[in-house]
Amino acid sequence: MTRTVLLVDDDMMVREALGQTLELDGLTVIAAGSYVEAKDHLLAGFPGVVLSDIRMPGKDGFALLQQAQAVDPDLPVILLTGEGDIPTAVRGMTEGAFDFLEKPCDPNTLLSVVGRALQTRALVLENRALRAKAQTGDAAARLLIGESGLAEELRAQVRAAAATNAEVLICGEPGSGTSKIAEVLHLLSGDATRPFVKLAAAGLGAEDLLAGVDRAEGGTLFLDEVGALEAGVQYRLLDLLDQPGNWRMVAGSYRDLEVEHQADRFNADLFYKLDLLRIRIPALRERKEDIPLLFRHYVSISSEQAALTPPEIGQDAIAQLMAQDWPGNARALMNAAMRFSMGLGLGQMDSPQDDAGLGLAEQLAQVERSLLMDALKRHGGGASAAAKELKLPRKTFYDKLARHGIRPEAFRG
Known part of the structure; x- marks a missing residue:
């Protein structure tokens, strides 16, 4: 200091x-x-x-x-x-x-x-x-924060993949930042003004996929959680990838697609097509030495966005952060930084947030998440039945599940 x-x-x-x-x-x-x-x-x-x-x-x-x-x-x-x-x-x-x-x-x-x-x-x-x-260096240096060996290795993988036009499969646990990696890939691949189109694979129909490909012409199409694609849409995507086109396919997945295709839950040909170049995002618990730097970065951003004076981050706070395993990875650390910037401290990192002290948007998000999970529990993980009960269009329902990181299969059996 x-x-x-x-x-x-x-x-x-x-x-x-x-x-x-x-x-x-x-x-x-x-x-x-x-x-x-x-x-x-x-x-x-x-x-x-x-x-x-x-x-x-x-x-x-x-x-x-x-x-x-x-x-x-x-x-x-x-x-x-x-x-x-x-x-x-x-x-x-x-x-x-x-x-x-x-x-x-x-x-x-x-x-x-x-x-x-x-x-x-x-x-x-x-x-x-x-x-x-x-604000210095290329997109990988600016946007992929971390000084550990694993962080540097990740940046090297992204730069190497960006130098090609091949399909890329980005693998990482929920909250690890597959979308961020996809955006950096796009920025490093050439003209940043070209389109970058992101689609949530869960609940995506064939027509939505085609529309996304059209919008991505000349740029990048990123399919978030590609393992959630329905079987028919998987075949349609494979057809599109086999045809000449002026767009690049990047897919993200927290599921092990090799296991998924071996269990006949994911098209094997599509897996091998997407798995030409694979980027693995290390979990936050694997690179704990990056946590203080990342947390300070997120606190700075959160404070600036909320027009707040950044709070002091003492050694006790750093020790508490380092003691966590962070199953939610960077997204969970970012949320912790946001709460810390708002003066809510770090005391609830491992427990559900109380409504007291939270803004309206955060409280509504908690209520929405609870309603989604309760509906899935009542219907044994049946997404269609849960969506019908909540009177939500199927695509809207799946978008909300993806936003909250909720997996219907976790409520089955």
Whole structure:
């Protein structure tokens, strides 16, 4: 974590006393006696925080606060005053000071406030570094986050597959990101403006498949969970793949299609056609060293989307994340990051979410998931009967199952 403090005070004795307190706590102190001395240290990437007296000869602490904000609006500035009057404190906080301390300052209070400011600064710089990394390199480097050997191997597989026009089968557990891999493949394969068409295989009819192929002309057709295709549609897809066409087929599956075709649940010829190039996404539990980086990335995105200040991610939180097996993989980690960004903590990672504190959309999603599962339970996994009971069109019903990761076969027998 960033451990630098720019300490600004025109009184040498006060400056030395404060500096000693900070240095004894292991902090690096840059001392300055005036606005002029301090302003040269104010850079957009300054690796620390500012602790400044308000009343100084020449330009005062408020001027320094304004300069800091002009250079970097996210740079925390803590203001010190010997007066402790309310109007001064109000002005400081209104103008964007991180906090306000009265001199003489209690050492414990000083270190507590500076510590919070440093944690905030460290998180800002970390998020900036993540965003910068996400904007450099090719699509695999930007979008497939991870520093483990397995993450690098995955990126290499995707790049190699993208260099060809052959069919690709992407295999991974639920929530592992088959759609993301398919999108990266498409982006790496050439002109990103070409169409990328994603279809959920569950409940897909032959006409829907044909329409998807037409829309994917010149680009990529991605069939999500291809193992759920009905037998007749499997034959139709095989016919389409045997015909000349200006589109690329990419399929995703969390099922083992080799086992499925051996059990006569999936067309063997179609399996061998799709299995020309196979990309396996490692489960999150296999690359746990990537969890902290991924979680910070998801927290940054969630906080930005919700216009929230990213919360501090302490070592206790990281340890709790690393202790999980994450059967829901990246999707589950992303959901945990979203809850964490909303201030809901990590306490319910392994248990169903209580409705309290959740937004309307999340509560409705929970209700919908429960209704779908209850209907399937009542009908022994019979999707058609469950869809009829819920008065849903068959395709809509299957789309909802796919969205919630619900498998009808899990309710059979």
